[in-house]
Amino acid sequence: MKIIAKNRQAYHYYEILGSLEAGIKLTGNEVKSCRLGKVDLRDSFARIDKNEIYLYNIYVAPYEQGRLRDYDPRARRKLLLHREEINRLIGQVSQKGLTLIPLELYFKESWAKVKLGLAKRKKIYDKREILRRRAIEREM
Numbered sequence: 001m002k003i004i005a006k007n008r009q010a011y012h013y014y015e016i017l018g019s020l021e022a023g024i025k026l027t028g029n030e031v032k033s034c035r036l037g038k039v040d041l042r043d044s045f046a047r048i049d050k051n052e053i054y055l056y057n058i059y060v061a062p063y064e065q066g067r068l069r070d071y072d073p074r075a076r077r078k079l080l081l082h083r084e085e086i087n088r089l090i091g092q093v094s095q096k097g098l099t100l101i102p103l104e105l106y107f108k109e110s111w112a113k114v115k116l117g118l119a120k121r122k123k124i125y126d127k128r129e130i131l132r133r134r135a136i137e138r139e140m
Helices: 008-013 028-035 081-092 124-139
Strands: 004-005 014-024 045-049 052-056 077-080 098-108 111-121
Touching: 008 014, 008 098, 008 111, 014 081, 014 098, 028 098, 045 081, 052 081, 081 098, 081 111
Parallel strands: none
Antiparallel strands: 004 098, 014 077, 014 111, 045 052, 045 098, 052 077, 098 111
16 A cells, blocks of 8 residues: 555544545546646535535646646535445534545555545644644653
8 A cells, every 4th residue: 555645634623533445536547647646635525516515625736748738726526435434424514614625635556546544633722632632742
């Protein structure tokens, strides 16, 4: 398993309640760009549209040797999941305050995969408490 990109900010801003692995639909040039590590997961999120799950705002840089004219590096990308998994996620996301956040993008064998996290936004005082705790542990 080769990790391409991690979303470190997700662990700071969100409390991760669970995770699952999903395939991602990419074009050939996008796969080549991913293999070079030119991907950014910051500010990206997953949303359910018409019983399908799409990844929004993920940045995949254009492949330099590719012939792309109207390429949008932040286009939405479809996630590949089984119907039961999609239905389960629809039920969980419909709860108040829960969202789907991509945590990692990696290659498993030759397939591009995304680790999705079911997350709940942290409050400001939660973040401050965690920073205080880390500072105390560092001093010890």
